[in-house]
Amino acid sequence: MPKPTKGPRLGGGPAHERLLLANLAAALFRHGSIKTTETKAKRLRPYAERLVTFAKRGDLHARRRVLSVIGDKEVVHILFAEIAPQVAEREGGYTRITKVGNRKGDNAPMAVIELVLEPVSPKPKSAKKAAAAAAPAEAPVEEPAAEETEAEVVETEAPAEDAAAEAPAEDAAAEAAADEAPVEEKAE
Known part of the structure; x- marks a missing residue:
């Protein structure tokens, strides 16, 4: 999966960071949304979206790659069987981060990261594209x-x-x- 970033890590070395992100991703897939610090949420987003992309592929190799990261068969099954079909039409942006204020004890900025499972609505076409698409369709047809x-x-x-x-x-x-x-x- 993504290699650890340079500089300070999330409370430990690269191995601890890898395990921390895997556990956060497993909790996200199991519950649909989790409340964590903004920094952890921002680091989790690309990690979780990459796992969802693997789940959308749905083949055995993708399942084994996700299983090597997460390690919990139940969560992998939830990801492949429930989450992936719901985001099949979506071309990215499977997660949403919402800031919720600061934590009471240490004043750390908190955020809620959640899966975006709503169906995708098609974007309205711009006026130029709509006019260009309508012009050939409105060509006179000899009846x-x-x-x-x-x-x-x-x-x-x-x-x-x-x-x-x-x-x-x-x-x-x-x-x-x-x-x-x-x-x-x-x-x-």
Whole structure:
């Protein structure tokens, strides 16, 4: 998983930090939200989101990688079976950090980190994109004339032998219909 940061660690060495983050992640997945210090919440966020991304993949290798980090089979099962399907459409941002004030004893800044399990709502398109997408859809479509004469219907139903003989008649009927269409529009 992510390698330990340089500089001060969360109350100990790199091994302690790794265990601390794994336990915080397990608690987050088990309960859905936890209250901790802001620093721990900020360090937990990328760690937990990476584990959720593995869970979204859902294959055996991803399950074993998460299990090597967390170590609790129940939590891994919750992550893969319950949490991953709920965030399947989401492309990141699986956690939310909310600051809640300072702790009473040592005045440490506290925060609540929680999983974001609400369904994703599609973003509204901007005006330019909506206009560009609507323009091709609104292109005029040539529709057949609503009033078909009975002769045209009979001609389309005639066998192929008769179609060759009636080809000149069809051309004449089509020209007559074309001549009548503009006249009807002018009358309206």
